[in-house]
Amino acid sequence: MNKPHYYLGIDVGSISVNLVLTGPADEVIFEDYRRVDGHPLHATQAALGALRERIPDAGAIGGVGVTGSGRHLAGAALGADVVKNEISAHACAAVRLHPETRTVFEIGGQDSKVTIVRDRVVVDFAMNLICAAGTGSFLDSQAKRLNISIENLSAQAVKSRQPTGIAGRCTVFAESDMIHKQQTGHRQDDIVMGLCLAMARNFLSNVCVGKEILPPIVFQGGVSANLGMRRAFEEILQCELIIPRYNMVMGAYGAALLAKRAAPATSRFRGYAVCDHAIETRAFTCRDCSNDCEIIEIIDNRSVIGRSGGRCRKWESTPDRPQ
């Protein structure tokens, strides 16, 4: 009997789409990290296409888990067995790799989260509200203003000897403060490290407020690749951070683990054919109540395979509901 033992996890985030295929011992066999660039579905399809080249037999995939802010769209398009929020997915991945962890920092493109874990169970979490100052986008835009690549920013930050104090509350004020510091003659690597410190402080004082931050701390998400941010957290918290092996794709890894845990008898995965289909979306406004939600229909080959966008959940649950 050829039992499928691979599990697919996809994290459709605001900045990147990550895809992970796990093997029998929960090890990552294949991973793909690519930027969304405005088309989450296309990026997902492309990532899946890359996987097809590696593992051509879709039957080997026992289940699919999706997570991230675009999870509903991707879940419908791919036929996912598990659609999970990213907080739980990230925590699941962190606990699997580092069971002793008590705090998980996850900083991605547009949101940052802290998850408090005790005895391998999530007990509390917090997520940034309406401010992007503690996220990857903040660093991205500051790097653009300094006219350096984000990789360069990371490399420069660790070289700093005397980090500059920078107001990190919001991108606009950070910029004016940064320009001022440039004009007074601060070195660029000090400024860059100052930015990382400001961002780490912002994260700790806004997102982590009132939470009991205890080591070991796992740091993951796109921003964890940034050496300056690692250094900043380690300096402020005075403890070493654990950067997990798959730090860039932990959400997807967690989704794959959750798909495995759910262990569907037969996966709802629609196969690799999905990457060749021209999946389209169509919008209409639901007039059933005063909310006037805009419902997005996902259409594959002229049939509606899923809906998202409603507030009351009735559209999502019934893809076959006539209009």
Add this chain to the structure above:
Amino acid sequence: MTGLAIQPWGNYSLALAASVECLRVTPWTQRATTPESLRLGVEASPEFACLSFKACTGHFIKASMEGVKYGVMVNSRGTCRLRYYREMQQKILKERGLDMYIFGLGYDGFKPPLIRYFDPDLIPFLKCCARAQQKTLTIDTLEREAWRVRAIECCPGDTTRVLNEALTDLDRARTVPQIRAFARGIKQRFEQVPLQHDRPPLRVGLLGEATLLRDRYLNHNLEEILGGLGVEVRNFFLLGDEMRTIFRIGLFSPNSRWRLKRLARPYLRHLVGGHAMDSVAHTLRCAREGYDGVIHVGPAGCMPEVGVRPILRRISRDMNFPVLECSFDEHTSHVGMVTRLEAFVDVLRQRQSRR
């Protein structure tokens, strides 16, 4: 007939509308804030006013644009900045060249100004009050039933549909006996909803600021989302209970001010405005009564509710009881809210399976 715009208060708007019929006016209200009135309100309001203010202001502007000449707005003492909201809204309307007079509900003499102005006859007035009271209590019952059924419905959306149909029918009921007859049929109505019993529902208390608790547009359909995740909510703002508190009826009922004060005493000894003390008391009550968690909702920058958040965190730590804080404003992202709620429910499920 003159129109009278009534502050929107979720489904209770129906009952409030019934209460002004004896004033010989046509009530103008909405069961939830609409995107349009919120947009109007956000444009007209100071940026740091709370979401409730913006929504309510937008509601009056919309009403005024539709030719309504009068409005009525709560402005009682001992609340929060709400006390000045009537004045603020009156000014905003005037500045925008809209001709509407907003009555306050507070007392400045023997009779509230609204009653003094329209001067209804005593008997119809009393009848009307009885009707409104009966409707309020009936809506309480409807809400309670919906919370219970929604957590275990098979097909998401069924309960909300039944609830909406019921509210439409209730709106048509004209006399107290009619409303009573309607109330007797509530259980039967909800029996239509097919149920599933494969997972025990979680019990979560919703508490915090009243408008946010009641207005399903402002709170992003919180009750529906949680219901869909298999959570039986208990929303601690029920107008029926609240009226008893306001009119000091049932001093010994579990929701009386006196009881809540005593409950909150170990953590909060003073009134800090709004429903903040209730939030503390109800959190303690939920923790003791074996709820799985509470969700504290409030508009961003709500002074009383934000003020008690550190206390709620303390209770959460002391009693090992999950509390999720949700602040809402016009920029709140729906996806972010759903993510938080799902993660919170995951936490609660894990705790449930460990017990």
